[in-house]
Amino acid sequence: MDQIILEDVKRGKVDLKRKDFEDKKVLVTGGAGFLGSWLCDILVTLDAEVDCLDNLSTGKLANIDHLLENSKFKFLNEDVCTFKHDKKYDLILHFASRASPEEYQQHPIETLKVNSLGSHNMLELARKHDSTILFASTSEVYGDAEVFPTPESYLGRVNPIGPRSCYYEGKRFSEALFTAYHRKHELNMKIARIFNSYGPRLRAEGGYGRAVSRFITQALTNQPVTVYGDGLQTRSFCYVTDTCIGLLVLLINEETNGEVVNVGNKEEITILELAQKIKQLTESISHITFHPLPEDDPRRRWPDVGKAEKILGWKPKINLEEGLTKTIKWFKRKKAQIE
Ligand code: UDP
Numbered sequence: 365m366d367q368i369i370l371e372d373v374k375r376g377k378v379d380l381k382r383k384d385f386e387d388k389k390v391l392v393t394g395g396a397g398f399l400g401s402w403l404c405d406i407l408v409t410l411d412a413e414v415d416c417l418d419n420l421s422t423g424k425l426a427n428i429d430h431l432l433e434n435s436k437f438k439f440l441n442e443d444v445c446t447f448k449h450d451k452k453y454d455l456i457l458h459f460a461s462r463a464s465p466e467e468y469q470q471h472p473i474e475t476l477k478v479n480s481l482g483s484h485n486m487l488e489l490a491r492k493h494d495s496t497i498l499f500a501s502t503s504e505v506y507g508d509a510e511v512f513p514t515p516e517s518y519l520g521r522v523n524p525i526g527p528r529s530c531y532y533e534g535k536r537f538s539e540a541l542f543t544a545y546h547r548k549h550e551l552n553m554k555i556a557r558i559f560n561s562y563g564p565r566l567r568a569e570g571g572y573g574r575a576v577s578r579f580i581t582q583a584l585t586n587q588p589v590t591v592y593g594d595g596l597q598t599r600s601f602c603y604v605t606d607t608c609i610g611l612l613v614l615l616i617n618e619e620t621n622g623e624v625v626n627v628g629n630k631e632e633i634t635i636l637e638l639a640q641k642i643k644q645l646t647e648s649i650s651h652i653t654f655h656p657l658p659e660d661d662p663r664r665r666w667p668d669v670g671k672a673e674k675i676l677g678w679k680p681k682i683n684l685e686e687g688l689t690k691t692i693k694w695f696k697r698k699k700a701q702i703e
Contacts, residue, residue, distance in 0.1 A: 365430045368694045369405065369564055372605045376406035379609045384616045385410040389452065391495075392416050393444045393486060394459035396423030398565050399500065399558070402608045403457055404428060408436055415451070419443045421474070422462050422572060427565055444482035452493040455615060458486045459500040461535075465528060465658065467571040472530035479534030480541070487545045487553075496552040498615045499542050503559040503628065503665050504532040513668035516557065516624050526660040539624065546622040554614050554621070559628025559667045563604030563687065564694035576601060576688070579639050580695045583648035593657030595636025598664045602629035603687035606680035613676045620675055628667035629680040645688055 365373070390407055394400040395416025400423065407414045408431060416428055417440045431437040440449070444460040461478050462468040468475040483499065490497040506514050507522035522532055545551040560574075568577035582589045610627040614620060633641075639652050673679050682690075 365405065366564070366694070368690060368697065372563075372690070373402075373405045373409050375605050376609060376612070377409055380406070380410060380612055382410050385412040385612075388412045388454040390414050390455045390457065391453045392457045392459060393482070394418055394423060394461060394500070396420060396425060396428050396439070397459060397463075398427075398567065399561060399604065399607065400457075400459045401427035401565060402563070402604050403459070403611065404431060404437065406608055406612065408434055411436065414438070415440055415453070417442055417444060417447060418460065422464070422467065422567070424567075445477055445485060447485060450492070453489070453495045456486055456490050456495050456497040457500070457611070457615065458483060458497060461500070462531075464567070464572050464574060465531070466573070468531045469527050470571055475530045476534045479538045483538040483541050487541060487551065490553070491545060491549050491551055494552075496554075496615065497542075498554045498556060498611065499538055501535050501539055501555050501557045501624070502532065503557055503626070503667065504528065505536050505539065505557060507532060508660070508662045509664065512664060513630065513666045514626070515668040516626055516671055523660060527658075528660045543622070552621050555624040556611050556614055556627045557624060558607060558611075559626065559665060560599045560601045561604055561607040562601050563691050566691070568695070575599070575635060575638060576642075576691065577695070579642045580646065580692055583642050583646040583650050584692075584695060584699055586648060586650050588653040589639045589643060589650045590655050591636055591639050591652055592655050592661065595639065595654070596634050597657070597661060598632050598634050598666065599638070600629050600632045600666050601638075601684055601687070602627070602680055603682035603690070606682055610672060610676065610678045610680075613678045614672070617676055625672050625676070626667045626669050627672060628669055629684075630667065630669060631684050632666040633684065641685070642688060642692070645685070645692055
């Protein structure tokens, strides 16, 4: 495994209890994606038996190829909507979905299907075998929020026919479906509303690219750093190991059955400040250029993570500068390997 990632994965061992995961049969859908592959890595390190389900629509084999020889890991190259294996999993992490705004808008029907048919399929599997299942929801369910920091009780300000609706309405439907299974079938389930996460393996290319990964790649190659709008919109970025540890603590926590919990970092920053910070940390000579703001781009995202802190005893440990420094180091190494 990549050395930078290995050091971070070891953190999971410190913050999580091996006995909660050892020999547990775990299914990770979207397991070759950004968060999914980190979850697989951490779970394998904790001696869980991990099945990684991914059709590689946005996930990458390169994210998991170091695990393929591990007897505790299995890769299932299948679609979550049609996956039919009848295996008893103790734990299911349902992460399959496109997540990059540009890319999910290019595939709106697929995005809605995975977050409806795919979620239904996973819920049926969980119900049949009495598994505990966690759904990867998103801060996007709040839409263009008006309450800050945004708590789980905020109902959202969304546009069902807007360009981002294929993603957030899909996620909102899944939340409703998970809740219905919990009420009707007493299924053990949790919903995590994940705020922007970043770190090594975040894709940077084309429509897959996110602000952090694109800015780092642009800065490292001395290309213009492309800020959308005036850059005064904000996000709160959470380093990937913090996110994954929060998710796994939530998964095994018994007090949060049937509940929804925000998982994110409280450190809010404007996108322009992010671009400047990345330029400074990479010592880049890139210029910042301004481009039209995509339609429906939320103006502000800042999570209230009080519930996670109180019930799970979890809070992020890596601040933005530290997380960006690690991520830049990884992108630099990747660039050097390509050259
Ligand atoms: N963004 C940007 N330049 C880019 C990519 C993204 O200014 O090259 C902005 C985007 O418009 C949004 C923010 O950065 O306001 C975060 O975008 P990202 O795709 O990372 O995640 P989102 O929060 O929109 O899902």
